Each structure stands twice: as C-alpha cells, then as structure tokens.
Amino acid sequence: MPRADDAFVRFEGVTKSYDGVHLVVDHLDLEIARGEFLTLLGPSGSGKTTCLMMLAGFEQPTAGEIRLEGRPLSRVPPHRRDIGVVFQSYALFPHMTVAENLAFPLEVRRLGRAEIEERVRRALAMVRLSGFEHRRPAQLSGGQQQRVALARALVFEPKLVLMDEPLGALDKQLRESMQYEIAQLHEQLGLTVVYVTHDQSEALTMSDRVAVFEAGRIQQLATPRELYEEPKNAFVARFIGENNRFRGIVEGIEGGVCRVRVGEAEVRALAVNVAGIGKPTTLSLRPERVVTGEAAHHLPNRFAGRLLETVYHGDHLRLRLALLGSDAFIVKLPNRPGMADTLARGTELVVGWRVEDCRALDA
C-alpha cells in the first residue's frame, strides 16, 4: 500500500550477506527523494556498490526490502526496473556502433524506428558526441566512452540513474570536467541519481547528500558541507578531508563544550560524540582552521609547536609541526607574499584554534 509521503527510493532494513557470517550491508535504512543526487561514499568493501547492485537488481537483499515509488522491488526482475546504470567499465557493447549501443534499450522497448533515431540523435547531442554515431566503442577515447555510457543510461528516460564509480578510469582533468557535465545533466533533466564513489572530492562537489559507508553501515548521511564541517564520528572525520587527530580523556563537559586531557595539555572542544567524563575521545581539527602568530593569542586553545617541515603548494603552505605529543600536526596557511621565507625549520611557532573548530568524537 503506497503512502502519499513515500520517498522515491526507500531501503528498509536491507541486509546482505554472501556467506551467512559476514554482513556486507547491515540493516540499512535510507530514503532518496525524487530529483536528488545522492552519493554513496566509502572505502572499497564498505558495501556501497552492493547497495547499488541490489537497487539495480543484480543482487538480492538477504533481508529487508527496497521500494521504488512505494513499490517493493524484490519481485521486479532487473530488466523491468527501468533503472539506468552507468558501469565503472562503461560496458559499451564492443560489437555495436555508438548509435547501436544507444538504440539498444529503445529497440528492446519496441519503439518505432523514427523515434529511435530521433532519441539517439538527441542523446548524442546531449553529451556533445554528434557525428560519432558510426564509431565503435574501441575507437573512442576514455572520456568519449564515458559520455556514450552516460547517454545510453539516459536515452530510455529511466526513473532512476545509478552510477558505479563512472569516472574512476579517467585522468584527473577529464574527471573534473565530467563531474561538471554529470552535475549539469542532473540539474537540466531533473534526474534522480545514486552515485557510488570512493573519491571524496567527487562526492563533495557533485552531491545533494552524501552517505558515508563503512563496514556495511551508513556512518553519516548529510550534505557535503555538514559532512566536512560537522563530522559525527571519527571515521567520517578521517575519511572526509584532512584532519589532525588527538586521542584524549574527557575531563569535563559544560554546555556542549568539553575539556579533554591530551598528554600534559588540556584542549577545549565541541562535545559532539563523547561517551562521558573519564572516557576516551578523538579530537578532530581541520588543518585550515588552525591560525598562527598574533591571531592565535586570544584563542582558548593555544599551544607552541616546533616547525618540522614546510611544503610549498603554490596557493597555500603546509606546515608540519611537533605539537601535543604528535609530530604530524598539519597546518594549512594561505600563501601571502614573503611568508614562505619566514618559516625556517626548527622555528618555535604559536598556533591556536577556536573551540567550535575542534570536535570531540568517539574514540
């Protein structure tokens, strides 16, 4: 019985195990809204691709149900699901031309020849490959193959488009321009996209929301901004972006702020995910939120460290300091004129950060 407020796609307690012992996907609940661009992000083996394959119908959930527009999918064979899939390897049929590849889903649906031709033409124009109709996939570059795969997954106007690391095989520059193109198509066509990647920058730049997977569970489901700035636990903080981590013991909590003992020092941080006083915690601090010199003087967290290394990145500098018992404390500073010369190795440096920028997470 479909409910009016139903999400477009809904995972309800979906569990998957191949061997009956290990759970690849562990009681997953997830809702995807119509028109949303949702990314499943995680290290390999975290269950994100399995989720995608269950949605496409190539894997069956061991338990639980997946619904599309309120309809349970478990009884719908994969070829009746009307879900477009872009595969990591593109899976363009090598014995067919580009046009034949694009016409395939339309022929299967028994569309008239004139309509097939028209739709193929439009799909190719959409990915800016008009004139490539009669090429074979092997005669195309990686980026062109990618665009054909994209066009093929969209040409039959599926309800939902799944993408399994579609840009993994491309070089960095091409990847970035393809990210932009996919995001644009999503916008223009109002597509609902579920996108799998292990590349966090891809996830952050393209998605409406990102689900971070680890060990078959979603660790955090949030917008890219939240995910980066307000990670809920140590895994997400470590996985998304760079961060400095300290292990410490919680000594006190007052109004959402906790005091944490790190070695001899005391650090004040946001109590985001702490177990209680006397319990261990992991502090997470983004390198670009650290300030140095004069600006650090009035901050509650202020420490002196010794500069071990400066790496010149052009637009910014990365400093590595020995601080709070760690010799891998990273500070990112925007590059200002003359700055690189003042930072000699071995210099004592005062650094500081705000309470709000330092998050106390699970141990």
Add this chain to the structure above:
Amino acid sequence: MTAATAHPAVSHLAATALRRHVRRSGRRRRLAAVGLTLPLVAYLLVFFVLPILGMLRLSVANDELATTLPETTALLRAWSGEGMPPEDVLAVLAREMRAAHAARTLARLAKRLNVESAGFRTLVLATGRNLPETPAGSWTETFLALDPEWGKPAIWGALRRAAAPWTDLYLLAALDLERGEQGEIRRVAPERAIYLGILGRTLWISFLVTAACLVLAYPLAYLLAGLPERYANPLLILVLLPFWTSLLVRSAAWIVLLQREGPINQILQGLRLVDQPLQLVFNRAGVLIAMTHVLLPFMVLPLYSVMRNIHPSYVRAAISLGASPWLAFRRIFLPLSVPGIAAGCLLVFILAIGYYITPALLGGADDQMISWFVAFFTLQTVNWGMAAALGTLLFAVTLALYALFARVVGVDRLRLG
C-alpha cells in the same frame, strides 16, 4: 622528409644521421629477435614446411619413366605424338626396356603405367620379357607382333603423359577425374568413382562431430566461465583429463563401452529404453560418439577462453537497459562469443577431417575417412602419388576452411585458449 624540405641544408644532414642511428639501434633488436626464434623456425622448416612441400611435389611427381627409361623419356617428350613413334625412338625404347627388365626395375614402371590405363602392366611386363635384341623387320613390326595393343594411340598417349615432368594424374584421380584419350579431363567410370564420396563422407562426419562438440561444449564453457577461478580451474583440468591417455587407448575403450554386451547397452536395456542391444560400434554411430568425445576439449578450451574475457558487466548492462536475460544472451553474449565458436569449430573440424585411428577402430567399411585411404596407399599399395594427392586434397580443404574463417571472423580474433 617534410622537415628536410623546410630547411634543406641543415635538416637534411641531420635527418640522414638520425635515420642511420635509428637503423643501427634497431638492428641489434632485430638480430636478437631472429636469434631467439631461429631454432623454432629451423624446426618448422625441416619438419613441417619441407614435408608439406614434399607431399605437394609427390602428388604431381612423374619420375618413374624418367628414371627407368631416361633416353626414351627425352625422345618421347620431343616426339609430335601422332601415330606410332619413329623407328629410332622405338629402338631406344626396346633397348631400355630390356635393360630395365634385366635390372628388375620394370615392375615399378609397369605399376605406374597401369594407373594411366588398366592392362598396361601386363603389356609392359610381357613386352619387356620377350623383346628380342634385334628387331624382326622394323621395330614397329616387332612391337606390334609382341602385342597389337602397341598400335593403339591410347597406349602412346599414356606413355607420353608418363614422360612429362609433372602429372596431374593423382590429383585428378583424387577428385574422381581422369584424362581421356585426347588428354581431355573427364569423370571416371561410376564404378571407379570413390574419392569424392569419401571426401563428402569425411566432411559430413567432421561436420556432425563439430556440431555435436559445439552443442555439448557451449553450455559447459558458459558454466565454467561464470564460475570463480578456484572452481573453474579444477573443472577445466577434468576437461583436459582425456589428454592424459593416448588416443588409441581411448578409442579402444569406446569399443568396450559400446559393444553389444557392453555397459552402455546393458544400462539402456536395464532402463527398458531398448529391447534389443543397439549396434553402437563398427558403424557410423560409434565413430561419431568416440570422435566427439576425443575432440570435445578442443571445443571447450577456445570457448572458455573467449567467454572468460566477456566481462559480466556487458550482460548486466543489457539487462539494466531492459533486455530480458535471454535477449541479453542472444544480442550481447552470443555475438561476443563468436570468435570462440569459430575457433573451436575450426579446430575441431580441421582435426576431425584428418582423423584416422578412431574411425579405423570404431567404424565399419563405410565409415572410413580420407586419412584411412592415405594410410592404405602409403602402407599397402605403396602408391605415394595417390597418397600425396589425397593428402594435398585434405590440405586444400584445410586452407579453404581457414580462409573462410579469416573472411568471416578475422584471424586477429582467433583465440585458441
């Protein structure tokens, strides 16, 4: 060259030097490549190419007359071929025939000539035995007196053909053709026409075996290709298991299995599928069963190798695009497996048309294939020309099949495992 025309003076010199450097650095590599493959090339030359050339030569060789009657041969080649040869030719012929009779080399020639025209053997041997040292009257009269056959133009036509450096006799015979009295090509008499029938039978048996192998091997290879390697590899070894015993043993084992009192008939009778034991051996059924068994691995391996390389995402993509599993198989998997089908069929067919032992052991008289006749001519009648001509025929069929394959599928897509 374009650079040289743009800046003729400098670039031309530089380009020449560059080309010289490239040549020099390439030479070492080429020498190494040649050196590494030299033993194999030499081996192939001596044990593969030369025997094939030898066989081709034997199938058109025509040296019996030239070695037995060398002077006559030379004279016959120069002779116009009208009526009987002139007296001087006959004199030389008589002298050399007598000499050959004395040296006991006439029998070989007689056998060769008998192939040209039946009855020639007796004529030559009797004449050789009875020729006088000096003619009674003219040599023409002497020959005609010994046997009036010598007056027939057909005899002299045959002798002249036997005197030619090459002959198409055997090749024509292998196709049930012969030269008529005027040297025209014609069909042999129906009761002597056997080789086209045998060729047809050979091709038909090979075709049936190939089809049976394909039908049996395709699902197996499909299954194996879909399995993880740790299951597929041991199963592949099972496929190769028959290679661990000799072909002869396997063929003989089939006689035991298939005979009237053998286990297969017992099972069929035990299951009440048949009332009478089936005749499964020493007939076509036995040949087909045993050859299919022996050749099956040659079909499985190329199919498996090609299917293993068809990425599962192709079929998945087809299904995600709306094709039913059967349609995805038919439109995507099957076409992509065509190189394996073609390679397997080519391999099995080519091996099958040359089969000898299995049909010889398991077949009846009407199930023998071309190779049996090659063996027959080599071992029993010692007719090298005929054996070589049949071998050449087999070779030509193989080449034709390969050309067809190259045309339809493309040689670069051939995968044998």
